[in-house]
Amino acid sequence: MAVTTERVGLDFNLSEEQMAVQQAARDFAQSVLLPGVIERDTEQKFDKDLLRQLGEMGFMGMMVSPEYGGGGMDTVCYAIAIEEISKVDASASVIMSVNNSLVCWGLEAFGNEAQKQKYLTRLATGEIIGAFCLSEPEAGSDATSQHTTAEDKGDYYLLNGTKNWITSGNTASVCLVMAQTDSGKGHRGINCLIVEKGTEGFSVGRKEDKMGIRASDTHSLMFSDVRVPKENRIGPDGFGFKFAMGTLNGGRIGIAAQALGIAAGAYELALHYALERKTFGSPIFEHQAIQFKLAEMATRIEAARLLVYKAASEKDQGKDYVKSAAMAKLYASDVAMWVTTEAVQIHGGYGYVREYHVERLMRDAKITQIYEGTSEIQKLVIARELLK
Incomplete structure (x- = not known):
């Protein structure tokens, strides 16, 4: 049996880019977020100016390709930044997390070019922020039990239902909404639709009075006969789950x-x-x-x-x-x-x-x-x- 003396090492050192991201996030957390963090928690309010600054620092679309306005960074950089921000303000980091991991990443990975040009470029720069809408009053851990429906009307879907516990529910301009189009297909009949705030029939419920992450706004979202164009569906029919x-x-x-x-x-x-x-x-x-x-x-x-x-x-x-x-x-x-x-x-x-x-x-x-x-x-x- 041949024996090799070559060893495969594990490098636990951060790269120069990762250390730079760590320092930038640490400095931002300590100098910008820390001074008002107690007041934001007490008042349950996240300053819009801070959202703008998060965007300017590149923290809202860290993993998005520069082609769409993002930082083009790796996931390790993103995790490092989230860690440093969370040491001071977990409300800020959850806003970052949803926009980066769920909304921007999902759009870049599965959206078409038109959707990326229309939405991803603005989300990645923090010009607007997004929300991820999966949970419902009766669909938490059992995400297959979607009661929100998206009835196929030919060139558009008619969206009806309620989503619960939505991070940035009132602040977000764009929502990625999971809805059942064909109940006979079970989870294979679920679609993901891009729904813009302000669309007729789309309303925001009261803010939840939470134990923690109080400065991030968490709301229920209601959809009553909301017309969503077919071009706002992400992926093929039934791809939502x-x-x-x-x-x-x-x-x-x-x-x-x-x-x-x-x-x-x-x-x-x-x-x-x-x-x-x-x-x-x-x-x-x-x-x-x-x-x-x-x-x-x-x-x-x-x-x-x-x-x-x-x-x-x-x-x-x-x-x-x-x-x-x-x-x-x-x-x-x-x-x-x-x-x-x-x-x-x-x-x-x-x-x-x-x-x-x-x-x-x-x-x-x-x-x-x-x-x-x-x-x-x-x-x-x-x-x-x-x-x-």
């Missing part, structure tokens, strides 16, 4: 990166506090109980980061990244919930008040275990992939 699942696979990387950032942000605050806060004449960091907490936090965060970057790298290499993305989201979201809770504990009473930020990060962390596929759904995805 495959479109939704394909985009969500990539979207999980964004949410995993968000969870990672929330955890890392809470850890950094806890470490700083432990070095500054004194009890019995010494910084609390010198107490072994605190050291153990911080050591465990740092270890779990590093493990989550490797999972996130692995999934992003596999996507960039054109590999099947479904399992890796599900694992990254499952683990990183659990880490975010655990680390933020421990960060509050390390802060003691101060952790329970808003000005120290960690209570907000704990509230923000919970949603990462729920949206774009609950933790239970991720386990089902992983189990299914194990059999391949």
Whole structure:
């Protein structure tokens, strides 16, 4: 048997471009997003000027080809940026995530040239933002149970139904809406339609009063006899469910990166506090109980980061990244919930008040275990992939 001495190494170093993106996102988060983050959370409002600045920084269409106004960056760059933004403001990062992972990526991957020219170029630059509309009152984890209908009328669809929990529901100018055209075909009868805000019959429901990510607007959207031109359908007839699942696979990387950032942000605050806060004449960091907490936090965060970057790298290499993305989201979201809770504990009473930020990060962390596929759904995805 021939034995080779050549070793295949794993490079854990970021490229110059990735480090530049990391620094730019970190600087933007600290200098622009941090000053008003508590007020935005309290008032449940995200400043439109901040959306404009996110677009100007290139954060709204990072993976989109420069041909359509995007940054042409890899998925690892995107995950790094989401992580840095999420350390400070998870509301900003979820707006970024939906626009990048679900809307822009989906349009570029599956849309036709006319759709890209009309919508993608403006979405990628942040001139407008998009919303992804899959969830319904009776279709959350069971995405096949679409009650929103798109009746084929020849040269247009007549859209009727309600979508729930839509991120950027009121802010978005363009919505990608999944709807059932032929119920007899089950999920193969679902289509994805591009619906513009302001179309007759399209209305926005009340803003949800959420526990976390409060500055991002989340609404129900209602469609009553909305006429959608046939040219606004993405892909062939019946492609909608495959479109939704394909985009969500990539979207999980964004949410995993968000969870990672929330955890890392809470850890950094806890470490700083432990070095500054004194009890019995010494910084609390010198107490072994605190050291153990911080050591465990740092270890779990590093493990989550490797999972996130692995999934992003596999996507960039054109590999099947479904399992890796599900694992990254499952683990990183659990880490975010655990680390933020421990960060509050390390802060003691101060952790329970808003000005120290960690209570907000704990509230923000919970949603990462729920949206774009609950933790239970991720386990089902992983189990299914194990059999391949």
